[in-house]
Amino acid sequence: MDAAEFRKTGKEMVDYIADYLEKIDKRQVFPDVEPGYLRPLIPDCAPQDPESFEDVFKDIEKIIMPGVTHWHSPYFFAYFPAASSFPALLADMLCGGIGCVGFSWAASPACTELETVVLDWLGKMINLPEEFLAGKDGQGGGVIQGSASEATLISLLAARTKTIRRVQSEKPELTEAEIMGRLVAYASDQAHSSVERAALIGGVKIKNVPSDEKFTVCGSALKKVLEEDKAAGLIPFFFCATLGTTPCCSFDKLLELGPICNKENIWMHIDAAYAGSAFICPEFRHLLNGVEFADSFNFNPHKWLLVNFDCSAMWVKKRSDLTGAFKLEPLYLQHHHQESGLVTDYRHWQIPLGRRFRSLKLWFVLRMYGVTGLQEHIRKHVRLSHQFEQLVLQDERFEICAEVILGLVCFRLKGSNELNKALLKSINEAKKIHLVPCHLREKFVLRFAVCSRTVESTHIKFAWQHISQLATDLLKTGEQNQQQQ
């Protein structure tokens, strides 16, 4: 395929994508396929000779679409949103066209410099303390990671290196392995599984800090486990606070936790993967108060800020904490500008070496929506989640299981976990909408997350009527079964 053919086929693809997204509400949100559906539909091996674009294109509807879960359907209420917008798609096309691999400044200066500047923009939009911004000569700055998991991991690793160096300077008799064996990381019992995974990867212990009745970690809970662990000879070194937990979007108490971490030489990382986007609205910014105590902060514009996956924004107060953790400089990656204070080589900030030009999509989205456009998007989702909350509250058979603060509603039928499992099963088998569950303590709970860019009040009403009807059917069947027994 040459450029002339790409002009033609690229435009067909643009129309296909526009069609797909325009009429996505007509597709069944969750597919009908069973595991293993795809293999019999395509040949056993790659073709020897080239096939035409037309042949491949036909197979999108025939082979791919029947197995797609439509994350951008207005009937998709599962997990958390995956962002998508036309400006981001345009920028990603450009990113592919340029096709640079920006591991160092010299590998494509624009790729590095736009990222630094646009992360300053984004940091200012959520009113991050100055120390987190790169500015012209700051010690901090932002970076785009692939996912919040990577941001958590890289901050845990930086904290590990920093702590090992500190302890070794205080107690030179300890080996690195002995220190590693005594390090402990902490996170809420509501924290995302990627925090525990980061600790497993880093080869250090991790402990849950018990959350309170609002699923929130407060200072006294952290203090208690720290005292116990220090008394047992362990070395607390890392605390991951969560703003907007995955099960129920609860918020850890940064203003209590931050000063404790600072005093105890514990790196505080804040994972606000989902909730962070909301902080661009002044009315939600208070949820971030206490960030000034943190060493690193992360949220995912690819979740709720209309930037297509992957774009996980991370900031640190001291970039040297990240870059100092693993800096390796083979000659083929060196360039003569690298010792300049103005130069960032982002490969030292992340797990992989290579990186795409992801700041383009953030830049396109921020400019083509503007701050006000993005605020509207957030506010619409919060409004719709409160609409759903009200519908639930008006039905006495149901209960709300956690405070609704942003775009997530946790709810359930009053009654047993089995009943709620049966309800979720009937919802997801009907495939008119799609939800996933969570556990809140011993309770099995349904999560209703407002996700799609195009979701409107009518979809919320439809979803509720549908759920409510399925609940009625379920309860009726239950009564009949009881009568028959």
Next chain:
Amino acid sequence: MDAAEFRKTGKEMVDYIADYLEKIDKRQVFPDVEPGYLRPLIPDCAPQDPESFEDVFKDIEKIIMPGVTHWHSPYFFAYFPAASSFPALLADMLCGGIGCVGFSWAASPACTELETVVLDWLGKMINLPEEFLAGKDGQGGGVIQGSASEATLISLLAARTKTIRRVQSEKPELTEAEIMGRLVAYASDQAHSSVERAALIGGVKIKNVPSDEKFTVCGSALKKVLEEDKAAGLIPFFFCATLGTTPCCSFDKLLELGPICNKENIWMHIDAAYAGSAFICPEFRHLLNGVEFADSFNFNPHKWLLVNFDCSAMWVKKRSDLTGAFKLEPLYLQHHHQESGLVTDYRHWQIPLGRRFRSLKLWFVLRMYGVTGLQEHIRKHVRLSHQFEQLVLQDERFEICAEVILGLVCFRLKGSNELNKALLKSINEAKKIHLVPCHLREKFVLRFAVCSRTVESTHIKFAWQHISQLATDLLKTGEQNQQQQ
């Protein structure tokens, strides 16, 4: 921006990308900008109100392009190739349009299943042993990672877990920290820096195995370090063999190394990031002989197989080694199919949780080029590197520093490192072509990597004439300076 506007602007972007790639040879391959160039060109913060696509679009040529290193220019001979092709660009557009996040089978079945099947295709193209393929009921299989660094890291971590469990079952008196402190990983002294980084992340020791005069690790070298380390009470657990080292594209001797690793319970991972693509040509497949001894194997179609970054293909013989290392199953990520043998939840195979629909671009490229088209691409690059090698060999002032096997030529002026540093400086300051250097033992060497999809014999001739002329100028200046002294 709505779908109608996207139809228009998306097509403008398609034309822009086609124009860019069609006329990329007219652009200066390396930019003129100095560090910090970009910040003064754009505002301090994001706009409050939306800007038009036209405004953003204008800034691509004004702000971005002046700072781009043009990796797809036929005058780009630096690093290793970054793959790019029109079929991959089309597939990436579709990937963005669908916008699913495929961390589990249920999150988008097509995303998982296409990946498994297409990695079987690719595995068959390079004639990987059956055990590495998923097939219908295999224990192995392939996965797309973001980068070779991640593939190395995840295999090192799997090996670490496996070894800790084995040692603990043999010697229950040892704690995990004690075992960790005795684990040692190994790689060639020519291995990529990401291998050392993986060990640092994993919190284990790593040692270089000395390569021979051909920059190759042979069995006896590995055996020697293993004996020493075992005698010192250490526990060897991981060896990363390299096929196609970054400095000079040398190949470790798998047929000698593999049996040693198997006998010693050492996980052998093969990093063939660049060279792996060549194994689709029968005449290069012998370089992979010995892969049957490996536990995991990785190469980057995003380097040399025309699939845009990121697409790093990794296979393992036992998928349970990867998934068993860190499996965590919170309820919101569970789905009712997951215990089926047919279901792969790729989140357990990788560092991040989220993942894009990257198999689409591999599928598009394999189908629209066909095996023969991709073989032609590889063979052209190898032919061109030998053309460059011949030109170097015909000039007595120069020497070839390592055997030319694939698309990389390591060469230098006979003489001091300073002389060669000066030559590279004059090449990269002239900005007609772009190269990076490496060290081979004590020698500073220039790397000439055939990179662009559109590079032809004329570009190679031009590059050589240019280098040769700069060498003449440099040597003349040197003589003049000597005469003046």
